[in-house]
Amino acid sequence: MDTLVRMDHEPDTLIEYFYKWEQLKPDNVFLKQPVGDNFIDYTWAEAGRQARIMATYLNSLGLPPKSNIGLVSKNCAHWIIADLAILISGHVSVPFYPTLTGPQLRQVLEHSECRVLFIGKLDGWDAVKMSVPAGIQKIAFPAYIPTAPPVDTDAVQWGDILNTNKPLSGNPLPEKEDLFTIIYTSGTTGNPKGVMITYDAVTAVMGKTQEQMRYDVIEARFFSYLPLCHIAERNVVxxxxxGMGGTIYFAESLDTFARNLAVARPTHFLAxxxxxxxxxxxxLAKIPQSKLDTLMKIPVVSSLIKRKIRQGLGLNDARLIITGAAPMPISLIQWFRRLGIIIQEAYGMTENLGAVSMMPADKLKDGTVGRVNEGMEIRTDPQTGEVQTKSRWNMLGYYxxxxxxxxxxxxxxxxxxxxGEVDREGFLRITGRVKEMYKSPKGEYIAPSQIEFGFADNNHIEQVCVTGQQxxxxxxxxxxxxTARQTDRQTVAQGLQQTLDALNERVHNYERVRKLIVMKEPWTVENDLMTPTMxxxxxxxxxxxxxxxxxxFGREEVIVWED
Structure with missing residues (x-):
């Protein structure tokens, strides 16, 4: 049903928030897409115009109502515009990770029953596109550089659709209980699962977390670089x-990441x-720890160093700095805190919109993942300690x-x-994963992630996995x-041994790590040892x-270098 957005109440759905700002500040910049040293700006009105034209085109395809429509692309302005077009046309947005291989993309496309697929910024698409099932209508994003070739020459081109269709009029609104999106998990164990999320779930989270998410910040700026198909980026950015009517900046590439972030100067930042x-x-590559420690003891110099580091990272204007998606060592949070960078940890999963708890800025409690959010109920299993949640924003289920x-x-x-466990003040502590915990041959339970935190202070270590069930x-x-790869092996080995000795003094006998195996190959998304969310x-x-x-394990030396 087409209707004007009423301004006398808070919007009931995410698309209604968009209509609100489209009406109230059409000429303000909504999306900023970097191209070299410049930006292509998309105002609320222009983003709306393109999304509405795309909605007209989607409706012309004769799809059944509430069809699933896929989206595969790196983060960019047209990712957001395409997502809005899907919602305006009354369909369901199904985004996929841009790092999927051909077989992986085919599996989720077939499982999700997508009828249409938007295709944007991708690496190696020519090797992947053959896996798109026949019968799926492909729509290619425009290239931001005019001389660049089309993303996919076999697809219908975004620009052609804009030139041959008119914007959809009015403001179509879904029902709150309608399906907003299906988000496929990153697949840490087995095939990804399609998490079904309603419009009501999204606005329920937005309504209950406005204070934590700093809706009071004027002219909010966001920096989008983590996969937008992940629940954390979808929520926070x-x-x-x-919801805030802010401006979203994007990273053009990995090489320009630092420069793009410094220009964006986000008020809200997730990493x-x-x-x-x-x-x-x-x-530390620029200022060794010993020198940094010395400078931080000098009051005036300390303030200058802190400001310079924040400015260098592009975080000098940040009012909300969040970490999530994986556990963060306490020592790393405290290290940044000494530099004046207050990182607030948030906890959740796709199945509950990543919105279980968040660290309050005015009451930091190290060792926890923050205070349980209003509207979220938590209980723990008396036998296993498994955390169980209940809220308006629990998923409908797996598609x-x-x-x-x-x-x-x-x-x-x-x-x-x-x-995990919840303390008397409502703070949640996560101590491991049920499926990751294993019994040693002697029958004791071992939680690998807790042992791994013991390696966090060694700057020679970038990744660590504690294992060895048998x-x-x-x-x-x-x-x-x-840094370690550029340091002589003996120095690195001495540092590793010291870290190991200190760790083993703090843990139970059965948790003591017997060997450190230094791997030749980093763990990356490309070699399938990391998820797209790292x-x-x-x-x-x-x-x-x-x-x-x-x-x-049988080798004589404690530190073993992979052959």
Whole structure:
């Protein structure tokens, strides 16, 4: 039903927030797409015009109402515009990771039953596009550089659609209980699952977290670079950006990331722990820790150093700095805090919109993932300690997976798979994953992630995986940082040994790590050892290296360098 947006109440759906700003400030910049040293600006009115024309085209295809429409692209302005077009046309947005291989993309396209696929900025699309099932209508984003070739010559081109269609009039509104999106999980274990999320779930989270998300900031700016198909980026950047009427900047490429971030100067910034580790290593490459410690003891110099580092990162205007998607070592959070960068950890999963808890800015409690959000109920299993959640924003279920849904949601409670506890002040502590914990040969439970935190202070270590379920004691697989790779092996080995000795003094006997294995190959998305959200795939690591664990364990030396 077409209707004007009423301004006397808070919008009920995300698309209604967009209509609100489209009407109130049509000429303000909504999206800023970098191209070299310049930007292509898209105002609220222009983004709306293109989204409405695309909605007209989607409706001309004769699709059944509420059809699933796919979207595969790196983050860019037209990712957001295409998402809006899908919503305006009354269909369901189904975004996919831009790093998927051909077989992986085919699997989720077939499982999601997508009728249409938007295609944008991608690497190696020519090798992937043959996997798109026949019968799916492809629509290619425009190239931001005029001389660049089309994204996909076989697809209908975005520019041609704009030139031959008129904008959809009015403001079509969905019902709150309608399906807003299907988000496929990153697949840390097995095939990705399609999480079904309603419009009501999204606006419920937005309404309950406005204070934490700093809706009071004027002229809010966001920087989008983590995959927009992930729940954290979708919430913190897209939904909050649209909810606040803010401006969203994008990263053009990995090479321009730092420059793009410095120009954007976001007021709201989200980064996963791996990004914070890279920021730390970059700072220490310019100012060694010993020199930094000395300078930080001098009051006036300390203030200058803090400001220079924040400006260098592009975070001098940041009013909300969030980390999530994976556990972040306490020592790393405290390291940045000493530089005046207050990182607030948030916790959740796709199945509950990533909105279980968040660290309050005015009451930091290290060792927890923040205070449980208003509107979120939590209980823990008395036997396993598994965290279970109940809220308006729990998922409807997994698309076309009734058995998996029944195993995950029981009597309204979502079984997260995380182990944790809530303290008297309502702060949540996560201590491991139910499926990651294993019994040692002697029968004691070992939580790898808690042991891994013991390696966080060693700047020679970029990635670590504690494993060895069938071994007498755990072992740790280590990926060295760039700094360590440029340092002589003996110095690195001494530092690793000191870290290991300190760790083993703090843990139970059965948790003591017997061997450190220094890996030759980093774990990346490309070699399938990391998810697109930079979480390591333990099961894939074990499958790839498991046959070597016992020989490594039997070596005489404590630190083993992979052959």
């Amino acid at each position: 897209e939904a909050t950006g649209i 996963v722990p791996r990004i914070w580790t890279k920021f730390q290593l970059g700072i 076309r997976e009734p058995e998996l849904t029944a195993a995950t949601i029981r009597e309204g409670w979502l079984y997260t798979g995380d182990v 071994l007498p004691q755990p072992i740790a697989l280590i990926v060295l940082s760039e 979480k390591m795939k333990r099961n894939v690591i074990d499958a790839r290296y498991g046959t070597r664990y016992e020989p490594w």
